[in-house]
Amino acid sequence: MPYVSEKNLGRLSLYRRLLNRLQAEGIRNIYSHELARMAGGTAAQVRRDLMAVGSLGSPKRGYSVRELIESIGIFLDAPHGEGAAIVGVGNLGRAIMAYFAGRRPRLSIVAAFDSDPSKVNRVIHGCRCYPVEDIERVVREEGVNVAIITVPAREAQATAETLVRAGVRGLLNFAPVPLRVGPDVYVEDIDMTMALEKVAYFARRGGAVEEITK
Amino acid sequence: MPYVSEKNLGRLSLYRRLLNRLQAEGIRNIYSHELARMAGGTAAQVRRDLMAVGSLGSPKRGYSVRELIESIGIFLDAPHGEGAAIVGVGNLGRAIMAYFAGRRPRLSIVAAFDSDPSKVNRVIHGCRCYPVEDIERVVREEGVNVAIITVPAREAQATAETLVRAGVRGLLNFAPVPLRVGPDVYVEDIDMTMALEKVAYFARRGGAVEEITK
């Protein structure tokens, strides 16, 4: 089980998605430089990243798309699939449920939670919505290890604490506040405000920077 | 106009948001280590980041919240505000429009586009929805420099090309495909599948990794 950095792992996830598309198109082999072009990186980086999953390429033929998907899967996926929970079934929460609905068989949203009684007990995008009071019970019962937080900013910290108490070890946080949790919990923030501000800044200056620094 | 890396800039955006909250609470001064704790970083990093905006701290008093917000604003914001466009008014697009509606005065969504005729000409979260055929005209008329892409994956590349042709220089891409655009266009990808897979992976191994590597 080799160590990989976050960036490494993110790219492996990306490669797998690109490879799945290639496979659907009937392509059976691929070179590192082709995959690099699709992913927007360099060939050396692709090969480096693939070292983590145990490289499988052959000269003159490149990598087998099928084998690569399989190896990345062994590396990335939980052995028997995994269920995630989502807390906060507002606009964003529902959109994310729709986004993930029926997409990845090995990692799907299995439970939703909201404090609004009008949402509770409804089935949204194929997923039952429970009251937030049931988080601990349902998370334990379903063995949920990972949760998505789409509650308003002021509720995010308390939500995170409840989830961690229930045994969740990974959080995908869409609320625009950094969460304070223990070191055994992994948090990934998706901060759309920050992202949009970055884009606006580099749209003004960034294009040039890249030219200049080269 | 000092150079800042993407990560630098992202953190400046985050600091500003934290500072705004502090200001609302009536706090007037703050130390680098306090800001670091809130942002989840180190004091040295906060100070380093603030060098970009011209440091303004004083020993014994730290930084003035008001001055810092102002300096970051001068550094980050377009001088006269900026309007963004969004293409793709599905579940995710609408959620994002709601998310940004009336939040940042200096950077707001001013036009939405969709190919579905039933959405066109409606006003959604305070923003007019135009047909995609009007992208070039509206983008030029409004002087839009930045766009958010929330169309299905297979339409993303063509959408990006249309936007760039119309003069957009920055893209925030929610579609799960890397966009291929010229070097003068800045692209930020928000890849929720990758993010969730990362969380699931590190929820299983990551907590331990951090312990072990320390």
Next chain:
DNA sequence: GTCACACTGTGAATTCTTTCACATACTATA
């Protein structure tokens, strides 16, 4: 007015990431 303290600003060191470059290996061809 002077002293002691705690924090800032920043060169230097460290750590992490990416790229280079080449020895090795495989395939196709003749």
Next chain:
DNA sequence: TATAGTATGTGAAAGAATTCACAGTGTGAC
């Protein structure tokens, strides 16, 4: 079977980002 050509896998170099550590400085106490 030998040869030529091209891609892989990976040590080593280069480049970024982060952290260290300390000189400099403003403040409050006395």
